[in-house]
Amino acid sequence: MSSSNLHDVSNPSHFQKLLSEDLNRVSVLNFWAQWAEPCQQMNAVIVELAKKYPSILFIQIDAETQEDISESFDIEAVPTFIILRGHTLLGRVSGADAPALTNAIAKQVSTPSVNPQSQTNQAPSKLSLATVLNDEPEETQEQLDDRMRKIMNQSKVVLFMKGNPDAPRCGFSNKTVALLRDRNIDFSHFDILSDEKVRQGLKVLNNWPTFPQLIINGEFVGGLDIVKEMAENGELDEALA
Numbered sequence: 646m647s648s649s650n651l652h653d654v655s656n657p658s659h660f661q662k663l664l665s666e667d668l669n670r671v672s673v674l675n676f677w678a679q680w681a682e683p684c685q686q687m688n689a690v691i692v693e694l695a696k697k698y699p700s701i702l703f704i705q706i707d708a709e710t711q712e713d714i715s716e717s718f719d720i721e722a723v724p725t726f727i728i729l730r731g732h733t734l735l736g737r738v739s740g741a742d743a744p745a746l747t748n749a750i751a752k753q754v755s756t757p758s759v760n761p762q763s764q765t766n767q768a769p770s771k772l773s774l775a776t777v778l779n780d781e782p783e784e785t786q787e788q789l790d791d792r793m794r795k796i797m798n799q800s801k802v803v804l805f806m807k808g809n810p811d812a813p814r815c816g817f818s819n820k821t822v823a824l825l826r827d828r829n830i831d832f833s834h835f836d837i838l839s840d841e842k843v844r845q846g847l848k849v850l851n852n853w854p855t856f857p858q859l860i861i862n863g864e865f866v867g868g869l870d871i872v873k874e875m876a877e878n879g880e881l882d883e884a885l886a
């Protein structure tokens with residue numbers, strides 16, 4: 646990394662040292678992964694933003710090698726950007742959304758620097774005007790179950806994953822897509838990051854706490870570990886026969 650305000654972090658203490666150098670400085674953490682194409686695009690955006698905002702510290706964090714830092718910020722998908730002042734959370738931008746990231750950063754630059762303590766109660770959330778104005782009736786549990794079952798039956802093989810097959814946003818989803826593609830298995834997908842109700846509802850419906858979730862003939866089969874094992878012992882071929 647060339648600019649002095651753009652750093653690759655190599656371990657948690659390096660990360661803490663960078664943050665602690667100036668507790669009034671705004672930092673932008675970029676959680677990325679090597680295999681994720683959207684991250685490559687956003688890394689280029691970060692390089693440009695670092696040039697534009699020399700007073701902001703930009704920290705590149707490989708979400709897979711820096712697991713401890715990722716966990717401490719609840720990183721569930723890449724890319725995810727965290728904006729801090731010192732150690733205080735100011736904002737979070739999820740996905741390869743360059744305009745949203747640029748706006749979130751610009752907002753901090755135009756906000757006068759204040760005592761971080763007074764900012765701790767400022768939730769970095771978007772004002773949910775949409776929620777206030779949204780007069781669509783709430784989906785009932787029954788409707789949600791029905792909708793999830795329809796998605797599970799939309800094709801012979803359905804993968805509930807983070808991101809999409811060409812741009813997975815989690816390493817487990819990425820590996821499952823690769824496994825299915827390596828075996829030329831046709832599948833449709835559903836991006837659970839696009840629908841929080843399905844994301845939480847499917848965990849209950851299939852009694853499985855994580856993603857990916859592979860469905861064959863409308864039935865839950867398993868996550869990556871199970872699918873991998875089934876591929877190795879021939880059970881996956883049997884299920885698809």
Ligand SMILES: N[C@@H](CCC(=O)N[C@@H](CS)C(=O)NCC(=O)O)C(=O)O
Binds near residue numbers: 857
């Ligand atoms: N060992 C699991 C790994 C999957 C996993 O840990 N997924 C996490 C992180 S992507 C997850 O879905 N967490 C719940 C959530 O994000 O809602 C498997 O075999 O699939």
